[in-house]
Amino acid sequence: MEINEIKQHFTILDIADRLGIQVNKQGKAHCPFHDDKTPSLQFSKEKNIATCFSSRCSAGTMDIIGLTEKYLKVSTHEAIMQLKEWTGSVAPTGNNGKTTTSSEMEQIAILTKAFHYYENGIRTSRKSKEYLDSRGLIQTTPSRQGTETGFNSGNFHARANESLKATALKYGLIYESIGNSGGYSAFAKNSLVFPLKNKDRKIVGLYFRSLDEKAVSKHLYLKDRKGLYPQYPKPETTKLILTEAIIDAATLQQIPGITAEYEILACYGTNGLTEEHTRAIQSLASLQEITFFFDGDPAGSAGVEKQSEKLRELRPDVKIYHVETPKNEDVNSLYVGHQEKAEELFKHLLKGRKLLSSNEIKKEVQKPEPTTQPVPKQSKPPTAGKFDTSNPHKISYFTDIAHYYVKGGLRQELDSLRVSLVIEATHQTANYQKYRNKLDLYENKQVERIAREAAEKLSLRADLVELDLHRLTDQLEDHRDKQMDSRETGRPKVILDNTVTSQCKAFLSKPDLIKRFNELIGKAGVVGEENNRIFLFCIAASSKMPDTLHALIQGSSGSGKTHLLVKISSFIPDEDVKRFTRVTDSSFYNYGMYDLQNKLICLEDLDGMKEEAQLAFRELQSREMLSSSTSGQDEKGNIRSFEKIVYGPIASMACTTKGEIYEDNMNRCFLIAVDETHEQTKNIIRYQNRKASGKIDGAEEKRVTTFVQNCIRMLKPCQVINPYADKVQLPEEAHKIRRLNDLYQSFVKQVALMNQYRRKKDQKGRLIAEKEDLQVAAEIMFESIILKVDELDGSLRLFYENLKQYVKSKGESYQSYSFGQREIRQALHLSKTQLHRYINDLLSLEYIQQTGGYANRGYQYKITWWDNIEALRAKVKRHLQGQLDQLEIL
Structure with a gap:
């Protein structure tokens, strides 16, 4: 695309909108290139130019290329390439030469636009100015160097079009408001905002420091946090300072004597040295030393000890130091307290930094100080204070x-x-x-x-x-x-050694992966239930993936539902699982913002949950977040309201004896009926007896379980496309077929994700599902599809089939045979409560009818509807398999 074509494609107002420059009705805006109190930047739509008429500004007259160049602080060539990216005529590339995906470009664009809006927000926010002053920070403007920051007033989306709102919602800048009013609310309202940047110094994440006294948490990040602050260290970096917090890094950035000698990088708390930090540090070929400048408290010392060990293993060639921060002080408090001599103070502290040895920090933390008061002979208390x-x-x-x-x-x-x-x-x-x-x-x-x-x-x-x-x-x-x-800062991660990684990768790279996983599950002690166990395992393994899945396990009391749930959940890494026996009404709302994100939630008894808890659970399944309005006291003791958000997504497994009651739950979940046949009962008893006699090695079961957990840790989240999605149609008889079809497509994606080491990717980095994935998904899901087609749930269908078999055994006149509850209870070995529920359910569905008898002597019943479930199963099987056989390789 030529330059003239670019200029014809955009108007100057289009570019101003993309850059986040707000233009009023008169075509004027506050000039971003100088400290502009009254709008002096005039836009001319007819001439397609913008001109700053202020005598204090050197911007002059700019066309769309010049405005882009100056605003983004890039070269003319880079500005032209950026404009071409916005037209969609070229794919953007980073400094490393790799093509940036469309989703990454979209994320960078929306976050850059939002941050420019936040930068302008400080101009009208007295609270943010007062906070920056209290911290000794100044905001970067075209006329002065300082801290790159903005203020989120919560109005970014107020004048946005629906497309922009949808993008902001996608990346977490806003979220849907609760209640009937609809609309959107801003994430992290009333917060200072700091940009987190990628290797190309593009904004890929945001850190929010709340200024709201009633805020539950002062430190907020967008979900799927990316980027470093203030930016990736320069490739030629030789000396690097790591601070505990972003405010500390922003403080040091204002001291020329420090920035001239050191690169500065902020951790996200004492445990906030992320994988992105370590990758950036690993890439610095000229790095000679790393200096920790954490807070002067026990937590800061412990953080230095922990993170220095990690870096020592990562970069044994680099010297690691730590600054002895004065007690109960941090970088920013020292700067505020000694602002006039700050540069001299920090140079003195850095000059006196200590070289770390493996035990130095530990000894320093435990070192006792002399006390001035006599102490009892029986104890030696630690240091005063x-x-x-x-x-x-x-x-x-x-x-x-x-x-x-x-x-x-x-x-x-x-x-x-x-x-x-x-x-x-x-x-x-x-x-x-x-x-x-x-x-x-x-x-x-x-x-x-x-x-x-x-x-x-x-x-x-x-x-x-x-x-x-x-x-x-x-x-x-x-x-x-x-x-x-x-x-x-995220969930704790288990680091696998090279041997385990190689073993797991070899296992995941071989054909028939799902079948081999099923065999391992059997070796780990899950008896029978061959189809159900692998189905549940795939659902449980979806917890880390973009499209999570949910299962509702149905069965009568004592059928082994909970045992199956517990055993399958044990194959998922412990850090990704939460198991609950009981859930109170509002407990889900009281978790931390990211405590449940990408977790597997296991509910041992869904029947005991009250409606309020079930509502929250369903919202986590469908909407993938909870937002609630609650109240509490602020620091002055005043009662105030505030918003509390808990992010998903979650995967889930739950057990119930009354699956047909939970209509809303069933719509969101795969239905799985426990095998309650006599053969399965004998298999379980045989396994129990063998284990009790010592013929089954419990240690081997634990070893297999650990290996499966490590394999799951090797699977990574990834987008999946299914080129065959429109080639397979589910049977129209299925209940709630819209949602069932969505569940089927999600399960196909999950099977492809499990096989990610054997699947190809497209140009956008998405996994491509193959015909094998659809075949495996259809075979595993078949019983769940039947449950959706059949109006009887799993345990009720089993009882009904056994009842028909018993009645048929009574001779040729079986269709008119009447029976009582006592007769059936003894013949089928059922409890009175179970049988009573089954009889009532079949009566309501008109499968049987009452033919006589009395309440005090028992009623008589007769089967009136003789369906053929096997014929239905065969019909559905032919329907699905016929379509799968006709699939063409694309």
């Missing part, structure tokens, strides 16, 4: 005045700090050595009263005890915040 969280159920705080113990750990409600407190005197002259009480440390009157009572009982000064309690409160707050931050 020492805060210890090594035992989360007994947090300790030691001062020269007393020892303080928080028993039972911390609650997660941010509007209070309720603790069970034990105060122990450090001297032997006290009337009694311990004082115990419960209190809320956010209630000043309670703290004053407790301080007086403890001081009186322990012969201490009340003012000093109260001061200790306030310091303890600060420490507990920081500890709780760090706990929440560590949860948001």
Whole structure:
């Protein structure tokens, strides 16, 4: 596409909209190239140009290429290429030469547009300006260097068209509002925003620092977090500083004397050294040293110890240092407190940094400091002012005045700090050595009263005890915040060694993978249920994938539903599974924002869940997120409302004896009926007897289970396309065929994902499903499809078939044969409760009818509808297999 064609393709207002420049009705906008208080950038749609008329600006007159070049700070060639990308005439490429996918380009475009909007938002936000001032940070503008940041007022989508809203919704910038009003709400409203960038220095993620006092969490990221802050280190980097938080990195970026010598990279908390960080560090060929500049508290020291070990293994050729940050200080607090001499202070601290050895940090954390008060002979307390969280159920705080113990750990409600407190005197002259009480440390009157009572009982000064309690409160707050931050950095990952990785990869790369998985499941102790077990296993393995699946396991009481669920879930890595026996009404709403994301949720008894809990569960299955409006106290004690979001998606397995009651649940799930036949019962008893006699090796079952878990860890999320999707049609008799067809297509994708080491990818990096995947999916899903076609659920169908067989055994006149409940109960070995439910269900569906008898002597029944389930099964089988046989290879 030539330059003239590009100029004809776009108007200057189109480019302004793409770049996030807001143009008013008069065609004017605030100029982004200088500090513009009144709109001075004039747009001319007729001439297709923009001109800044301010005497303080050198931008002058710009066409669409010039505006793009100056706004994105790129060369003319790069600006032209960017415009070509926007026309769709070329695929964008990164600095590494790899083609950027359309979804990546879309993500970069929407996040860049949003961030430019957020940058302009600071101009009208007094709160964000005050916060930046309190932190000693200045915002980058065309006329000054500072921190690249913006403010999210929550109005980014207010004037957006539906296409832009759909893109913003896709990448988590907004979410659908709850209630009947519809519309959208902004993610992380009232937050400072910092851009996270990829290797090409394009914005691929955002970090939000909430300024809202009532916010549940102060630190928020978009889901599927990508990018580094402030950017990827330069390839020629020799010295690198790692900070604990983004605010700390932004602070150091403002000190020219530091940036001239060091590259700076922010971790996302003490446990926030991600895979993307390590890949970036691994790529720095000239790197000579890494310096940790974490907070001066126990959590910061522990974080340095943990992350330095990781980097030492990653880069044994690089020296690793750490800065001894003053106690209870961090990079930003030091900068704020010594702003006039900040550069001198930080150079001094970096000059005095210490080279780390494997045990140095551990010794430093455990090193005792001298105490000024005498201590009892029976114990040697740690340093005065020492805060210890090594035992989360007994947090300790030691001062020269007393020892303080928080028993039972911390609650997660941010509007209070309720603790069970034990105060122990450090001297032997006290009337009694311990004082115990419960209190809320956010209630000043309670703290004053407790301080007086403890001081009186322990012969201490009340003012000093109260001061200790306030310091303890600060420490507990920081500890709780760090706990929440560590949860948001993602789930713990199990690192597989090279031997295990090679074994798993070899297993996943061979043909008949699903069949071989099924054999391993059998070796691990799942008896019989050959089709059900592999079906459930594939559903459970979808938890990490883009399209998650759900199963509802039906069966009568004592049929082995829960055992099957527990055994199958054991093959999924422990870090990806949550199992529940009971779920309270609002418990799903109270999880952290990403606690349930890509987890397998196992419910042992769906029957016991109340409607409110079932609603939340269904929303996680379908909408893949929960959003709720709740209330709590802010820091001033005022009751305020705030939004709480829990993100999915989840995969799930649940057990029930009453599958037909849960219509909404059944629509979202694959129905799986437990095998309750006599042959299966004999197989289970035979296995139980062999295991009890020692003929089955339990250690071998555990080894197989661990191997399957490691294979699942090797599977990676990926988009899948099915070129045969429109070639196979499910039987029209199926119940809720729209949703069943969606479930079938999702299961085909899951089978392809399981075979990802044997499947090809298209130009966009998507796996391509093959005919084999459709065949395997149809065979595994066949019984579930039959359950959707059949109006009887699994256990009821089994009872009905056994009943027909029994009645037919009564001779040629079987069609008129009448029977009573006692007769059937004894013939089929059923409990009275089970049989009563089956009889009522068949009566309501008009398969049998009551022919006589009395309530006190028992009723008589007769079968009135003799269906042929085998003929139906054969019909559905021919319908599916005929289509599969006719598939042509594309």
